[in-house]
Amino acid sequence: MTPSSSLDTAGAAPHGEHHDHHPSYLVDGTTIKSWLLTVDHKRIGLMFLFWVLLFFLVGGIFALLIRIELLTPGPTIMDAMTYNRTFTLHGLVMIFLFMIPAIPAVFGNFMLPLMLGAKDVAFPRLNLASLYIYLAGAVIALWGMLNGGLDTGWTFYTPYSTHTTTTVAPVLFGAFIIGFSSIATGINFIVTCHTMRAPGITWFKMPLFVWAIYATSCIQVLATPVIGLLLVLVTVENLFSFGMFDPARGGDPVLFQHLFWFYSHPAVYIMVLPAFGVMSEIVSTYSRKNIFGYRAVAYSSLGIAFVGFFAWGHHMFVSGQSTFDAGVFGVLTMLVGVFTAIKVFNWIGTVYKGAVDFKTPFAYFCGFLFFTVFGGMTGIALGTVSLDVPWHDTYFVVAHFHFIMVGATIMAFLAALHYWFPKMFGRMYHEGWGLVSAALIILGFNATFIPQFLLGNNGMPRRYYDYPERFQALNVASTAGASLLAFGFIIIALYLAYALVYGKAAGKNPWRSKGYEWVSESPPPTHNFVGPQPTFPEEPHFYVDPKKAEVPDAV
Amino acid sequence: MQSSAHTADGAAPVPRLAAHFASLEVQTHAARLGMWLFLATEILLFAGLFVCYGCYRFLYPEAWAAGSRSLDLTMGTVNTVVLITSSLTAALAVHYAKEGKNKMVGIMFALTLLMAIGFLVIKYFEYSHKFHIGTLPGRYYTYEGMQMPGITLYFTVYFCSTALHALHVLIGMGVLTVAMIRAFTKADFGPNNFTMVELGSMYWHLVDLVWIFLFPMLYLV
Ligand code: HEM
Ligand SMILES: [Cu+2]
Numbered sequence: 001m002t003p004s005s006s007l008d009t010a011g012a013a014p015h016g017e018h019h020d021h022h023p024s025y026l027v028d029g030t031t032i033k034s035w036l037l038t039v040d041h042k043r044i045g046l047m048f049l050f051w052v053l054l055f056f057l058v059g060g061i062f063a064l065l066i067r068i069e070l071l072t073p074g075p076t077i078m079d080a081m082t083y084n085r086t087f088t089l090h091g092l093v094m095i096f097l098f099m100i101p102a103i104p105a106v107f108g109n110f111m112l113p114l115m116l117g118a119k120d121v122a123f124p125r126l127n128l129a130s131l132y133i134y135l136a137g138a139v140i141a142l143w144g145m146l147n148g149g150l151d152t153g154w155t156f157y158t159p160y161s162t163h164t165t166t167t168v169a170p171v172l173f174g175a176f177i178i179g180f181s182s183i184a185t186g187i188n189f190i191v192t193c194h195t196m197r198a199p200g201i202t203w204f205k206m207p208l209f210v211w212a213i214y215a216t217s218c219i220q221v222l223a224t225p226v227i228g229l230l231l232v233l234v235t236v237e238n239l240f241s242f243g244m245f246d247p248a249r250g251g252d253p254v255l256f257q258h259l260f261w262f263y264s265h266p267a268v269y270i271m272v273l274p275a276f277g278v279m280s281e282i283v284s285t286y287s288r289k290n291i292f293g294y295r296a297v298a299y300s301s302l303g304i305a306f307v308g309f310f311a312w313g314h315h316m317f318v319s320g321q322s323t324f325d326a327g328v329f330g331v332l333t334m335l336v337g338v339f340t341a342i343k344v345f346n347w348i349g350t351v352y353k354g355a356v357d358f359k360t361p362f363a364y365f366c367g368f369l370f371f372t373v374f375g376g377m378t379g380i381a382l383g384t385v386s387l388d389v390p391w392h393d394t395y396f397v398v399a400h401f402h403f404i405m406v407g408a409t410i411m412a413f414l415a416a417l418h419y420w421f422p423k424m425f426g427r428m429y430h431e432g433w434g435l436v437s438a439a440l441i442i443l444g445f446n447a448t449f450i451p452q453f454l455l456g457n458n459g460m461p462r463r464y465y466d467y468p469e470r471f472q473a474l475n476v477a478s479t480a481g482a483s484l485l486a487f488g489f490i491i492i493a494l495y496l497a498y499a500l501v502y503g504k505a506a507g508k509n510p511w512r513s514k515g516y517e518w519v520s521e522s523p524p525p526t527h528n529f530v531g532p533q534p535t536f537p538e539e540p541h542f543y544v545d546p547k548k549a550e551v552p553d554a555v
Numbered sequence: 556m557q558s559s560a561h562t563a564d565g566a567a568p569v570p571r572l573a574a575h576f577a578s579l580e581v582q583t584h585a586a587r588l589g590m591w592l593f594l595a596t597e598i599l600l601f602a603g604l605f606v607c608y609g610c611y612r613f614l615y616p617e618a619w620a621a622g623s624r625s626l627d628l629t630m631g632t633v634n635t636v637v638l639i640t641s642s643l644t645a646a647l648a649v650h651y652a653k654e655g656k657n658k659m660v661g662i663m664f665a666l667t668l669l670m671a672i673g674f675l676v677i678k679y680f681e682y683s684h685k686f687h688i689g690t691l692p693g694r695y696y697t698y699e700g701m702q703m704p705g706i707t708l709y710f711t712v713y714f715c716s717t718a719l720h721a722l723h724v725l726i727g728m729g730v731l732t733v734a735m736i737r738a739f740t741k742a743d744f745g746p747n748n749f750t751m752v753e754l755g756s757m758y759w760h761l762v763d764l765v766w767i768f769l770f771p772m773l774y775l776v
Contacts, residue, residue, distance in 0.1 A: 119575035122585045187592045195585040196575070225596045229603035233715065242693035242711045244607065249693055250705045255610050259603055527574070 022525040024426065039124035040526060044131055045110035046424065051135065052106055055097035062090035064486060067448075067479040073467050080465045084151035085166070087463060091154030092145070092171070096178050097138055099409050100267065103274035104220075105134070105185055107416045108213045110424060112189060114517040115207045117198025117534050119527045122191040126184050134181035141174025153463060155264070158245035158256040161234055168238040176231040179224045182270075186220035189213055200536045207515055207540040208284075208297055212277020215301035219266045219273075219308065227263035230256065254319050261312035268405050269308045273301055275412030276343055279365055282415055283347045284541040285513040286362040287354025291541045293346040303339040311336055317388045326385045333383035340376055344369070359511070360434030364415035367442035368408055375404030378453070393463075396456025399449045407445055414441065414492070421496065422510045426523040427503030433495040440488035447481025516540050571748070583750055590754045594761050597723070601765050604716045608772060611712060615705025622709030623774055625690065625701060627681060631774040634677050635766065641670035642763040645731070645756035648738075652749035657742035660752060664735035667759065671728050678721060685710075713773055720765055727762045730755045 025042045029035075035043060065086050069076045078086065109127065113120055121127050144150065148167035152160055161168055193214050197206070206214075233244050234256070243249025245256040284291045291297060313321060313329030321329075347369065356362065378400040382388050391397060422428055451474040456462075460471050467475070509518040516536055520529050576582040612619045648663035689697030692711035734755045738744055744752055 122576075123589060124573075124575065126589075183593075183596050187589050187596075190592060191585050191589045194588055195581050196577075221592055221596055222599065225599035226603045229600050233603075233607075236715070237693075240693065240695075242715070243707055244693075244711050244715070246693075250611075250615070250708050251711075252610065252614070255607065259606065533577075 022521075022530045024521065024523040025526050026425070026523050028526045037128070039120070039128055041109050041113050041121050041124065041127060042424075042524065042528075044127050045106050045108075047131055048101060048105040048109060048134075051131075051138075052098055052102050055093050055138070056102075059090055059093040059098055060486065060489065062086050062093065064482060066090060067482040069465070070467075070475050071479050073469055073472060075465075081151065083465045084153075084463070085145070085149035088150050088153050089145050092141065092150070092175070094406075095154055095267075095271075096141070096175055097134075099271040099405065100178075100182060101134060101185075102271075102409065102413050103278060103416060104189070104213055104216055104270075105130075107209075107278070107420060108185075108189060108216075108274065111420065111517050112192060112210060112213060113196065114423075114520055114524065114528055115210050115515065115540070116192065116196055116201060117516065117519075117529070117536060118192065118196035119529070119533075121188050122195055123188050127188055130181040130184040130188070133184065134178055137174045137177030137179075137181065139174070140177060141171045144170030144174060155260065156231075156234055157260075158234060158237075158253045159247060159251075162237045162241075162246055164238075169235045172231045172235045172238075176228050176235075179228045179231075182220050183224050186217035186224075189217040190221065198533055198536060201516075204295065204298070205536065205539055206298075207517075208280035208291060208294065208301075209274075209277040211298040212273050212280070212301050215305040216270055216273045216277075218302075219270050219305050222309070223263045223266040223270075226259060227267075230259045230263070254316070257316050257319060258312070261315045262309070265312040265315065266305075266308045268401070269304055271405050271409050273304060275368070275408045276301065278412040278416045278419075279347065279368055280343075281513075281515055281541075282361045282365050282419055283350050284543075285419070285511050285515065286357045286359060286365070287351050288357070288543045289350050289354040289541075290539070290543055291346065292349030292352075293342075294539075294541065296342050297346050300339040300342040303342075304336055307332060307335045307339065311383075314383050314388070317385050318392050323385075330383050330385055334380055337376055337380045337383075340372070344373060357511075359418075360429075360431060360438055361415040361419040363435055363438035363442075364411045364418070367438065367445070368411035368415070370442075371403050371407030371411060371445070375400060375402075375407055379404055390459075391456060393461055394456035395452040395460050395462055398462045399452035399456060402449045402452070407449075410441075410445070414438070417496070419511070420517075421499070422506030423517060423522045423524075425500055425503070426506050426521075427499050428506050428510060429499035429503055430495050433491060437488045437491040437495075440484060440491065444481050444484030444486075444488055447484055448478050449481070451475070451477040451481070514538070514540060514542055579747065586750045586754060590757055594757065597761055598765070601716070601719070601768070604712065604719065605768070605772070608712050608716070611705060611708050615703075615708065618703050618705035618709050621701050621703065622706060622713065623776065626713075626774050627684070628774055630677050630681050631770055634674050635770050637670050637674050637677070638763050638766050641667045641674070642760055644670070645759040648734075649749065649753050649756050652738075652744040652752040653746055655745040657738045657744050660744055661735050661738040664731045664738065664755075668728055668731055668735065671724055671731075675721065675724060678717070716769055716773070720762070720769060723762050723765065727755075727759050730758055 025040055029038070035047065038044065065077070066083070069078055069083055069086070109121070144167045147170075150168060150171045151164060151166050152168070156168075156172065193206070193210060233242075236242055237244050237246065241249075243251045245251045245253050247253060280291055280297055311329060311333045313325055314333045317326050317329075347365075378396070382391060382397065382400055418429065418434055455471055455474045455478070458471065458474075460467055506522050508520075508522055510522075511518070519534055519536075572579055572582060576585065644663045644666045648660045648667070651657075651659035651663060685691060688700075689695070690701070690710050691697070692714050693707055696707040696710060734752055737751070
């Protein structure tokens with residue numbers, strides 16, 4: 001490795017000026033074409049970041065519209081049909097266009113090869129293709145949403161979805177195409193882990209983020225084809241009335257639910273496992289300690305991925321399932337809780353007696369821990385059949401899934417964004433603003449969704465446009481929380497945009513982390529490393545003595 | 556960014572090593588692993604249909620028995636034989652590619668493609684017969700000769716799965732055509748460079764394999 005980097009000096013000249021032979025990936029080619037046709041995983045990750053953020057904004061605006069509508073009983077700003085389309089669009093955009101690709105496609109793409117000491121992912125062109133497949137699917141789905149819209153909710157339950165006159169076909173077809181992007185990314189990452197690890201990186205020396213992405217990719221590859229088929233069948237049925245899930249023609253709508261949740265339950269782990277991976281990196285870096293129980297954390301990712309496939313029936317406790325099935329699915333659901341608890345205890349064990357450096361990403365870690373534990377506990381409660389029956393399809397469920405999957409994912413996404421911002425752009429953001437906005441977001445999130453737990457417990461059903469007077473106070477509280485949340489996001493957007501241009505130069509390893517990705521320059525050169533392929537003699541989370549603040553740059 | 560080093564002209568086929576792989580073995584291993592994973596997803600795609608098949612078969616055993624008896628067993632059997640044979644020629648193409656016999660690779664793929672066309676022609680006759688008598692899915696079912704609960708669903712499953720399979724036949728034909736043209740015009744397959752032939756014929760084996768499931772499911776039992 002070249003020992004010094006000009007970016008280490010504060011207020012350094014624009015990127016790359018001193019790197020004539022090895023310009024950073026950001027400036028290596030500045031034409032539009034050099035971005036749009038790039039096969040560099042880092043640029044692809046960055047382009048994913050752009051689109052994912054854009055779709056997050058779209059989904060967020062629709063979330064606020066939902067909340068404003070629910071501010072008062074009866075019509076507030078839209079009619080009932082528009083409301084149905086709004087929450088469908090919100091759910092669809094957030095799930096398929098934001099949450100599923102967010103961490104793997106952005107940070108997985110960017111960091112995985114760096115963390116494995118590889119020059120790129122195994123199939124760079126497939127990687128680029130997955131970006132465009134994702135965009136094509138997004139365009140088709142959104143076009144359908146704007147031309148007629150879909151009112152089924154993101155779950156497309158039959159037989160309603162096969163009979164509704166709103167535009168089912170393009171939206172479902174769009175989602176189907178996005179599935180291909182997900183599969184392509186998954187295959188790419190799995191093969192990369194298998195074939196591109198640098199000498200010295202054995203399976204059990206892979207950083208935990210890589211483990212998490214690996215487990216996620218396995219789920220993506222195994223589950224996505226099934227929902228792909230299902231989406232096609234529903235589309236065909238909506239267009240031609242083939243009767244596959246239509247009880248009037250002898251079909252079985254519950255079969256649809258089985259197949260749907262066979263994907264969609266594991267899909268929540270597609271969203272949350274990468275979040276767990278991010279947190280493992282962050283907790284180790286900011287506690288300056290080797291991760292407690294590395295193997296347990298790695299294996300529990302695989303464990304979650306595995307049992308996640310056998311828990312889908314908990315969405316169908318009230319579908320006429322036999323009591324025996326319900327019991328089995330209930331127990332399997334709780335197993336997921338066991339594996340998650342393994343992780344939680346290991347993270348806490350890592351922080352314990354660590355030299356905690358309370359930076360913005362660590363603040364998100366704290367929020368994350370709360371949302372995961374609290375959301376997870378409500379999940380265990382919902383996995384209990386006798387409790388799920390009254391809570392089913394109420395706001396309790398909405399609050400639960402927002403807590404666990406949205407809460408955990410958003411925390412991890414923001415944590416990752418802050419943690420790796422210096423790596424990706426070579427600049428530092430303002431720490432004070434970072435902490436302030438983190439506090440706002442965590443507060444806003446709680447204020448939005450804790451009232452929804454109470455609403456659900458009091459019996460307010462989900463996906464309802466109107467509600468009795470007595471629910472209003474809690475709905476107002478929830479909307480107020482949502483505004484706080486939105487405010488937090490605006491602040492983040494502002495100071496990160498500022499940092500992008502005026503931020504201090506970050507240097508190679510501003511957090512003095514032992515993660516492999518910090519071995520390379522910030523921002524890294526096109527092929528990730530200057531000189532020969534690096535070797536990694538030490539474990540990725542290996543801090544000798546946490547109390548010694550002096551942690552040398554990783555080798 | 557340069558992703559592959561090109562060969563000096565005229566020289567014997569030199570394998571292309573992409574810049575980001577450590578060695579050729581690793582590169583081939585990666586390609587193969589990627590293809591296996593992709594094929595697994597394809598099988599899972601059909602698995603969804605198999606689940607539908609299983610459920611409805613369980614719900615409507617009479618309709619399933621009557622439906623499968625109404626299919627033309629001869630045509631189905633001929634098609635099975637045709638497809639298995641085409642898989643053999645595809646496998647032979649890989650064998651020749653490893654020996655660098657590009658002309659034979661092209662010929663083998665041409666034979667495979669010919670049989671694929673044969674398969675589709677037979678399928679066409681089967682389909683048109685059904686369109687003619689009205690044994691169609693869902694609301695299009697008009698056949699008077701067979702009336703029982705679930706019979707329209709049998710044909711829904713039949714058409715969905717055979718159509719999806721036929722689509723895979725078409726995609727496979729596209730892949731093999733490209734490989735065939737390359738074998739004939741560029742002749743650059745050899746002991747170190749046969750990944751494309753190998754992966755193409757792996758895909759073709761998948762097409763064959765899926766049919767080997769579909770045939771007994773729909774025609775025999
Ligand atoms: C700004 C924060 C957010 C607010 C205020 C919010 C609010 C809401 C509301 C009020 C609903 C309607 C529930 C119903 O009527 O059944 C909903 C549904 C939903 N939200 Fe959010 N949401 C937010 C962020 C997110 C994010 C980031 C995701 C990402 C996954 C998400 C995913 C969903 C899903 C999947 C549904 C279910 C949609 C459906 O049932 O069709 N939300 N959200
Ligand atoms: Cu679930």
